[in-house]
Structure formats: C-alpha cells, structure tokens
Amino acid sequence: MPVLKVENLTKSFGRTHVLKGVSFDLCEGEVLSVIGSSGSGKTTLLRCINQLETANSGRIIVGGRMVFDSSSEKKLTKKEKRENQLQIGLVFQSFNLFPQYTALDNVTLALKSLAKNRTDFRKNRKQIHSEIEDKAKSILMRVGLSDKFYSYPCELSGGQQQRVSIARAMALEPKILFFDEPTSALDPELTGEILKVIRQLASDSMTMVIVTHEMAFAEAVSTKVIFMDDGVIESCGTPNEVFRENPSDRLKEFLRKYE
Amino acid sequence: MSFFEITLILFQGFLVTLRLFALTLLFSLPLGLIISFGSMSKFKLFSIPTKTFVWIIRGTPLMLQIIVVFYVPGMLFNYPIFKDDRFLAALITFVINYAAYFSEIYRGGIESVPKGQYEAGQVLGLTKTQTFFKVVLMQVVKHILPPISNEVITLVKDTSLIRVIAIVELINAAERFIAKEALLWPLFYTGVFYLAFCGILTLFFNFVEKKLDYYKT
Numbered sequence: 161m162p163v164l165k166v167e168n169l170t171k172s173f174g175r176t177h178v179l180k181g182v183s184f185d186l187c188e189g190e191v192l193s194v195i196g197s198s199g200s201g202k203t204t205l206l207r208c209i210n211q212l213e214t215a216n217s218g219r220i221i222v223g224g225r226m227v228f229d230s231s232s233e234k235k236l237t238k239k240e241k242r243e244n245q246l247q248i249g250l251v252f253q254s255f256n257l258f259p260q261y262t263a264l265d266n267v268t269l270a271l272k273s274l275a276k277n278r279t280d281f282r283k284n285r286k287q288i289h290s291e292i293e294d295k296a297k298s299i300l301m302r303v304g305l306s307d308k309f310y311s312y313p314c315e316l317s318g319g320q321q322q323r324v325s326i327a328r329a330m331a332l333e334p335k336i337l338f339f340d341e342p343t344s345a346l347d348p349e350l351t352g353e354i355l356k357v358i359r360q361l362a363s364d365s366m367t368m369v370i371v372t373h374e375m376a377f378a379e380a381v382s383t384k385v386i387f388m389d390d391g392v393i394e395s396c397g398t399p400n401e402v403f404r405e406n407p408s409d410r411l412k413e414f415l416r417k418y419e
Numbered sequence: 420m421s422f423f424e425i426t427l428i429l430f431q432g433f434l435v436t437l438r439l440f441a442l443t444l445l446f447s448l449p450l451g452l453i454i455s456f457g458s459m460s461k462f463k464l465f466s467i468p469t470k471t472f473v474w475i476i477r478g479t480p481l482m483l484q485i486i487v488v489f490y491v492p493g494m495l496f497n498y499p500i501f502k503d504d505r506f507l508a509a510l511i512t513f514v515i516n517y518a519a520y521f522s523e524i525y526r527g528g529i530e531s532v533p534k535g536q537y538e539a540g541q542v543l544g545l546t547k548t549q550t551f552f553k554v555v556l557m558q559v560v561k562h563i564l565p566p567i568s569n570e571v572i573t574l575v576k577d578t579s580l581i582r583v584i585a586i587v588e589l590i591n592a593a594e595r596f597i598a599k600e601a602l603l604w605p606l607f608y609t610g611v612f613y614l615a616f617c618g619i620l621t622l623f624f625n626f627v628e629k630k631l632d633y634y635k636t
Contacts, residue, residue: 210542212538212541212542238546242544242546243544245541245542245544246544248542249542250542252535252538252539254535256533256535256536256538256539257539258536258539258554259558259634259635259636260557260558260561260634269543269545269553269554270543270544270545273544273545273549273553274544312633312634313634314634314635328543329542329543332543332544
C-alpha cells in the first residue's frame, strides 16, 4: 500500500503546461529524488501534491486519503484540507522561518496552535506546552542545534536556519517529508550539514521526496529516482537503473552539465 | 499680560490640539486597517470604491475637506448639523483623512511580507487567521512603524488647520493676542509647544523601534 499515489497529474499556468500527466507511487520508508533541469516541473509537482497549488486534473492520494481528485464533485472542507496538508511536511528552498520567533518557537508554533483543539487544553495548558517544548528541543537536538534553542533566525547561518526549518516540519510528524531544493540557497560549504541531516533521516526510514540538483547525493541517499523533463517523467527507477544501467539520451545530456 | 498668563491661555488651546490628535489616532488607526482590507480585496465591488475613496481623500487638501464636512451637510439639509459641535466636524474629517493615509501604509506593510511566510503557515496547518495574527502581523508592525511615526508627527501639526472653522486650538489661541493685545510673539511661541510634543513622540517611536530591533526580516 503506497503512502503516496499520484495519477496523471496535470497543471498549467495560463498557456504554459508545466505538468503534462505525471504518475508515480511512493511506499513507506522510500526516499525519492526528483531531478531535472529548471522549468521541468519538479517544484510544481511538489507544490501540487501538498496543495500549495491546485492541479488541473488527476488524482493524489496521501496516506490512504484522497487529497485531490479532479473527477470528483465533492469539495473538501477547509478543515479536511488542513488535515490533508499536515500529512506532508515541506522544507522550502528559502527556509521561510518566522523571523520574529526563536528557533524553538518556530518549531513549537504549529504544535501549540494545534493543541488548542484538544479537549483537555484548558485544564492542562501548562503541561501540554512544556511537553511540546521538550519535544521540539529533542528534535532540534537531532538536527544538531542543541545550543541554538533561543537564537533568532537572523542570528543563524543559512545551514542552521535550514536545519531549524527541517525540525519545524518534522515536529508535526508528517507521513512524508518534502524537500524543495533544500540546499540551493546555501553556500556550497554549508550544503554538507543539510545533506547529513537528510541522510540521517533516511537511515531512520523517514519517507521523503527530495527535489535536488545534488546528483551524487541523490544517487547515494535515494531508493528511487525520477528524472523529469518538460513536464513528464522521462525516466524512473532505482538510482542504479536510472544513472548506471540504462540512462536515456536526454538524461545523459542533462547529467553532462554536472560533470 | 504676564508671560505665565499667556502660557496658560496657549496651553488651553494646546489641550484642544491634543484632544484632536489623540481622538484622531484612536479612530483612524483601526479604520485604516479596514480600508486597507477593502483596497486589497479580490472583489472589485469592494476594491474599486475603496481605491476611489482613498484617491479623493489623498487628492484634496485637508483644509478643504474640513470646510466641506462642516458646511455641506447644512447646505444639503438646510440644517447646520455641526452648529454646536465644530470639534466633531473637525474630528470626523481628520479620522477619515488619516485613515486613508494609514490604509496605504498598512497595505504596503502587509504586501511586503513574503508569500513564503503565508505558505509556511499553510503547510504547518495554521488557519488563515492564525497565520495573520501569529506570523504576519508582527512583521507588518515592524515594517510600518517608520512611516506611521512620520504620519503621526505630521498629524500634530495638521491639527492647526481646524482654525478655518474657528476652533480655538493652539495657533488660533495665539492669533487672538494679535488682535486683542497687539502681541505677535505668542504666535512664534506656539512653535515651542509643537516642537516639545513632537520631540516626545520621536523619542517614543525610537524606543518602540529599538524594542523590535531584536530580529530582522
């Protein structure tokens, strides 16, 4: 039973067809890397799956829940949409941390807001908040920021900021974690620390989808690779299949730019 | 008349100035936010009238607006609504005028918050309201503080315009000494009141800006 199922997804912005029918499955514990040149539709694919953009047609099923179905008349309520969205965590290319909050508050904000819906919130408010903070601290420790709980984003390096944003996404315990070019806004010397965190998550068998330009990393960390070209999946398979055994001409041409 | 007596009389006028200043801020700051939502609305039914309104208010002199609000209702209904309450006419005009300016400042502040902040709120499962109040608002406040302080300091001096409908505020109080006592210096002396008050406001805004300096957007 796949945790993510995408069927025949299309999306266009005006007259530009960005996705021209994309289908793939992802099973629990898999790490999928999506590669391809700029404008091939990688980021749009991620954004459609977690509902930051609405696709034009196709179906998306996440964790057994129908998240998007263009053939169905039924409209999802705002609450259902939010619940669907919470199944997927997203790490942005440009971090998008909340600048006015400390690293710890960035991680706890969503959890604290969600906790308000609990029936025992009023009675146990203090205890719930301290539990949330302990949880957030342990996640921040996992990404190697045990000494940065009370730092503001502007006091952190790009790599540290991106690790806070990974912690923020993980705190909600999503079924899948999406990374949208997580190292593209970073200096080359800082990308290593992010890749290390992702590698560690992979060994903890976190299900992940990573849009990336780091080819060596994609090959090393993923169980599955998708090469996108001009809005369609050009090749798909294990890293070995895609990169070594049977690379298509289009992929060879693309990979040449990275040598 | 002694210096002290004149100071006291001018101070009475200054109290009217202060009252207009405080009440204008009290009403126009929230009203401006409502107007800014109107002009940012996706529905043309809301945005076009609001934008036209802001254009008219910002495109005509405040002094003219005071005269219109004070005289026109009386001309239309043949009954002087503000006959006994000139101050109310002045206050209404100031609230509308300043709300229009504040609305544009708010709009600039809200639109300056990057789209990614809203998207981050969305993927973290926050509602739109939660995103606005917990994520966006503080950043807006930080952005708009310098233009707001500018506008507030302008307001201090704009209050002198209400003398066109013969309200005795600070300048008008001083002018009366010219006719009555042939004294010109009290008029110049009013500058000290304005300067002192604007000085206090400047210190206050510097203080608040410092308080918000702990983070950068």
